[in-house]
Amino acid sequence: MADSGxxxxxxAEIDGELDGPQRxxxxxxxxxxxxxxxxxxxLRRLCAALDALGEVDPPQQLRQSxxxxxxxxxxSRAPPWWSAPRMRYAALIAGVLAAGTIVYETLDGPxxxxxxxxxxxxxxxxxxxxxxxxxxxxxxxxxxxxxxDRAGLGLEFELVASAPVDVLVASDGRTLRVNGLGVRDAxxxxxxxxxxxxxxxxxxxxxxxxxxxxxxxxxxxPKDR
Amino acid sequence: xxxxxxxTLVRRCRNGDRAALEQLVxxxxxxxxxxxxxxxxxxxxxxxxxxxxxxxxxxxxxDYNPSFKFYSWIYRxxxxxxxxxxxxxxxxxxxxxxEADTAPGPDRQLEGEQTGxxxxxxxxxxxPELRAVVILRHFMQLSYRDMGDILLLPEKTVKSRLYSxxxxxxxxxxxxxxx
Numbered sequence: 001m002a003d004s005g006x007x008x009x010x011x012a013e014i015d016g017e018l019d020g021p022q023r024x025x026x027x028x029x030x031x032x033x034x035x036x037x038x039x040x041x042x043l044r045r046l047c048a049a050l051d052a053l054g055e056v057d058p059p060q061q062l063r064q065s066x067x068x069x070x071x072x073x074x075x076s077r078a079p080p081w082w083s084a085p086r087m088r089y090a091a092l093i094a095g096v097l098a099a100g101t102i103v104y105e106t107l108d109g110p111x112x113x114x115x116x117x118x119x120x121x122x123x124x125x126x127x128x129x130x131x132x133x134x135x136x137x138x139x140x141x142x143x144x145x146x147x148x149d150r151a152g153l154g155l156e157f158e159l160v161a162s163a164p165v166d167v168l169v170a171s172d173g174r175t176l177r178v179n180g181l182g183v184r185d186a187x188x189x190x191x192x193x194x195x196x197x198x199x200x201x202x203x204x205x206x207x208x209x210x211x212x213x214x215x216x217x218x219x220x221x222p223k224d225r
Numbered sequence: 226x227x228x229x230x231x232x233t234l235v236r237r238c239r240n241g242d243r244a245a246l247e248q249l250v251x252x253x254x255x256x257x258x259x260x261x262x263x264x265x266x267x268x269x270x271x272x273x274x275x276x277x278x279x280x281x282x283x284x285x286x287x288d289y290n291p292s293f294k295f296y297s298w299i300y301r302x303x304x305x306x307x308x309x310x311x312x313x314x315x316x317x318x319x320x321x322x323x324e325a326d327t328a329p330g331p332d333r334q335l336e337g338e339q340t341g342x343x344x345x346x347x348x349x350x351x352x353p354e355l356r357a358v359v360i361l362r363h364f365m366q367l368s369y370r371d372m373g374d375i376l377l378l379p380e381k382t383v384k385s386r387l388y389s390x391x392x393x394x395x396x397x398x399x400x401x402x403x404x
Binding site: 007008011015017039042043045046049050051053057058059062063065066070072168170172173175198204208211212213 | 243247254262302395399
């Protein structure tokens with residue numbers, strides 16, 4: 001036998017996924033090909049054996065050990081950072097310093113032109129690219145940048161494709177889906193940025209066109225210093 | 226119905242309801258443990274993974290998007306944690322005691338527990354990403370679509386991996402006379 005089409009029919013039959021015409025096609029195949037019959041029987045026995053394995057009961061103490069490991073208070077929404085008493089004091093001190101700075105700036109003399117000192121340090125708001133993946137000449141071309149700014153990690157997509165590209169982003173159990181990238185006429189051009197609040201440093205990106213995977217990449221950010 | 230129940234429990238958890246959290250643990254400890262056990266074939270490791278999985282669920286419950294199935298989310302975490310645990314094992318671990326010592330000849334039929342053991346051993350000899358689709362399909366009884374949601378793969382890739390895994394398992398188990 002066995003071209004991939006016939007194999008797929010056999011597997012699909014086992015999974016109960018065949019429609020009428022496909023069932024007829026499989027029947028014809030099985031009649032004409034003894035090897036296909038053998039394979040089908042082997043796979044049916046295999047799948048029956050797999051299904052028969054069933055579930056294993058977890059250790060009796062598992063539930064309690066999980067509950068013991070969980071913190072006593074469940075996390076709802078995280079309280080705003082500024083509501084913590086320590087942060088309130090920090091905010092007060094920051095306010096005093098800011099007021100002092102304004103007074104100093106007002107009273108202080110002339111400064112060198114901005115160009116004299118510009119470029120020595122990036123501002124905190126400037127996104128810094130920490131990893132980049134270039135996509136070749138396949139169905140999707142362009143690049144993806146993983147960047148870090150004050151808000152955390154984010155992805156910047158610059159994609160070009162013949163049809164809209166959907167992107168699945170995954171990290172540490174979190175997922176995000178961005179649809180319709182890579183179209184030249186999109187508002188704002190082909191560049192799209194997506195913030196990844198709370199995502200881990202390793203980010204898996206899967207590219208889909210018409211529901212089919214056309215590529216994948218993993219981007220990694222170094223540890224915060 | 227099940228999804229609504231999960232969604233309700235998650236909502237209650239987010240509001241600080243400890244009893245709802247305990248119900249989620251009760252409901253999912255067994256499938257999560259089994260996913261890990263089938264991937265790792267080590268009860269202690271599976272228990273650790275189950276515990277870590279629930280900790281992560283707890284930590285990120287505030288970020289969980291209720292428009293997705295809860296079980297897809299928790300199974301994905303369990304699989305990722307299991308793969309991490311596999312990755313941290315020594316390279317040769319799991320390959321010791323090659324079946325040559327204990328494998329019966331092709332003419333000997335294994336039955337019952339022996340077949341189960343042969344399947345478990347064969348599962349451990351295929352790639353973890355192939356093992357994961359077999360586990361989701363045959364042990365968790367999930368649809369291709371749900372599997373794709375959990376593994377973040379298109380259905381076509383899920384099918385391709387499942388078919389490849391079955392072929393490999395079939396070849397190995399036939400060799401051992403186990404099916």
